[in-house]
Amino acid sequence: MSNRILIIEPSAIITKGLEQVFSDLGEFEVCGILQDLSGIGESQLRSMGADVILVDVGIFDYASRPGIKAHLADFSEAAVIGILQQMTDEDTLRQFDGTIGLMDSPTTIIRKVRSALEGRTDTPREETEELSAREKEILICVAKGMLNKEIADLYNISIYTVITHRKNITRKTGIKTVAGLTVYALLNNLIDMNTVE
C-alpha cells in the first residue's frame, strides 16, 4: 500500500518538483496539494487521510511557526515534515518529524520521508559540538606546529587517525588553517604564548 502525502506549499514549481520526486517510486501517492491552510476545514483535511504532510514553514508567520505541527495534529495523525526555504529557529525545527530543503536531492527527500514515517526523527547535526579530549590534545600539537607524522608517533596512532581528528577539529571549530587553530587554542587557554614561540 502506498503512503499518502499531502503537500502544503504555495510555490507551483516546488510542488511540481516534489510530485515528480514521489511519482517515480510507486511507494508514495500525493493525495492532495494545498497552497496554504486558509479555507480548509477540519473534515476536508481529515478526509484526505494523509500519512505524511509536507508543509512549507514560510506560509506561517514567525510567531506561529513553532505551533505548526500542533495545529495540524488537530486534524490529522500524519507525520509532519517542514519544507525549509530559509534559516529557521530551533523551536520551529524541533516539532517536525523531519525537514527538507530546496537543495536536497530526490534520494535525500525520499529517505527523510521514509524515516519520518517510521517515526524516527532526523535530528539535525549539532554544529557546536565540544572538542573531545583527544581532539584537544591533537589541536594543541597542531598549534605548536607539529607535523601529522610527529603527532601520530607521539600518541601511537596512525597518520590517518590524526587526519580524521584534524578534519573533525576543523568541522567543529569552523577553522581551517594552522595559524587560525593556534589563535583558537590560545583564546581557549589550551596553550600559552610561550609554547608557540
Next chain:
Amino acid sequence: MRTIPLSTATKMADLVSLDFSVLGVVNRMGLNFGFGEATVEEVCREAGINPETFLLIAKVYAFEGYLPTSETLQRANLHDIVKYLKMSHRYYTEVIVPELASALESMIIPCEPRQQKVIWTFFQDYKEELSKHFAYEENTVLPYVEAVLSHQGGRQFTIGEYEENHSNVQEKLDDLKSLIIKYMPHQCNQQEAYKALFYLYTLEDDLRKHTIIEDQILVPVVGRMESHE
C-alpha cells in the same frame, strides 16, 4: 519587475541602483557620481572608458553566476579589464585592508595582552599573504596577460601555470571571520568587532567577483590566444 535588457543605453543611475556592489566598480573606474539622466555609454565615454567593459564588469558584480559570451568579450577591451583588476588591488590594499586593520586594532584594545598579540599576529600574517598574492598577480600574471593581448612574444610563463593560490587567502579570511564570530573574548569592543566583520564580508564578496573575472574570464581568453599562436 523590469525586464528591459541592460545595455550601454541603460541610464547609469538605474544600473547602479540594481545592486549596490556596482558602486565599487563605478568608484574604481573613476566615474563621478551625479550621473543625472546620462546613460552608461555617455558616462563611460566622458571618462575615457570602454562602456562595454564597464557593463561587463558591473554585470559580474550584480548578477550571481553571470559570465559574458565570447561576443560580449570581443566588444569589451581586455586591457581595461586588466586595468580594473589592478585598481581593485589598490582598493583592497589601500582602503579595505587599512579599515579592517584599524577596526581589529580597536576591537582588541579591551582584551588581555596575550589575546591581543595572537589575534594581531594572525591578521598581520593574513595581510602579508594577501599582499604576496596581489604582488604575484601584478608582477607575473597580469604583465603576461597584457603581453599576450598585445601579441608580444617572450614567454617565460603560460597561463596554465597560473597557480590556484586564491584558496589559501580565502581560508585565512574564513578563519578570521570564525574567530571573531565564534571565539572573540566577550570584553572585546563589540562595535569594532561588527565593523571588522563588515569589512571582512565586503572584502570576501569583492575578492570572489575579482577571482571570477581572473579565472573565468581572463584566463580562458588568454588560454585560447596562446593556443592560436
